[in-house]
Each structure stands twice: as C-alpha cells, then as structure tokens.
Amino acid sequence: DGGITQSPKYLFRKEGQNVTLSCEQNLNHDAMYWYRQDPGQGLRLIYYSQIVNDFQKGDIAEGYSVSREKKESFPLTVTSAQKNPTAFYLCASSHRARAGGPQETQYFGPGTRLLVL
C-alpha cells in the first residue's frame, strides 16, 4: 500500500535535547513538507523540499532542521533552540507542479505528537 508513515506516534523530549521525527513516503513524490499544528492555529509550514538535496525554510523554521538525502525520506530535527516544541507535527508529500500548473494535492502522514518532559 502506498502512503506516508511517521514515527514515532508520541515523542517525549527533555530540556536541552535534540529529537528527530521520521517521515517516509512510497508515493514517488518529489516534494515533501513539515507542518506544525497547535490548537486553534491551523497548520504552519516549517520546512519543505521540492527535490532531493534541496530544501527551503517555511514560516516557522527557527529551532528546526531537516535533511533530504533520499527521495523517500524527510526527517525533521527539533533542536534545543526550539523553546516551545510541544505540538502535533505533520509531514506531507506531493508531486511537483507541472510548469505553469497548479500546486499538486498534498497527502499527509498520521502525525507525531511531541511533548516536553
């Protein structure tokens, strides 16, 4: 079955610790995205990648880092610089838009809930 997987489902972080959230897709999508969701705030873009070995900052990139070494994988690291990391993190992927065409549909993974101890 094609889809997007995120792990773990729940993650606990201690003060000063870096943690990494996994996102894998087997949909053959070029583009991948990370969103943060807080109650009442909608989905806010952290980072996105349109192609392997390239990524761009979104609206709230401070305190986060990513890598895109493989097409299927786009891990997100929440660093100790992120002072308020408690949130629901969603990974998404899509095909790249055709030249002059619209943004393609984004498909979301099940999410990782990050809590601070």
Added chain:
Amino acid sequence: QQPVQSPQAVILREGEDAVINCSSSKALYSVHWYRQKHGEAPVFLMILLKGGEQKGHDKISASFNEKKQQSSLYLTASQLSYSGTYFCGTVHTSGNTPLVFGKGTRLSVIA
C-alpha cells in the same frame, strides 16, 4: 499570507446545512480543502483551480470566486461523519508554492 476562515466553529443537527468561507487579502490561484478528525491527519477533499469553478463530492461541494478572493465549502444534509475541522489551503501563484492554511473551522454534527 494566511487566509481567514469563518466561522471559527459551528454546531449542526444531522440533516442541516452549513457553509464555511475562506478569504484572502491577495489574489488566489487555487484553493485546497481538507478535513481533519481529532488526532488524525488532514484528508484531502477537493481543489478549485479557476475562478467560478464549482466542485462536489457526495453532499460536500465548493465554489471559488476569484474576484472576491474567496472560496466557500457547502455541506448539505450533514451527517455525523462530517464532524471535524475543515481547513482551506491557498496558493497565490502557479508552480511549486506550498499551501498556506487557514486556522480551520470546527464543525460538530449532533444527532
């Protein structure tokens, strides 16, 4: 620029209708609608690409008014399964521009 959704929340009885609006202060190229159940991933509903375009799926439909820079989602004869938070995601240009999502509209359908 984050689109504005209204209302923020709505409670319906089964069988009632609802309209959710998504407005932007900037010209829109496309609008994407999603529904999210509590604790789950958002699920894609539909994309509207052109001004005046209307789409429908089952009893959920949407329209896109390019001039007014807004889109509306219509839920007809609501069912309990329609409960969730509805998000619009907007794009202002063609090409590989990530969606910008509104804050969502929480819809609760009660028996």
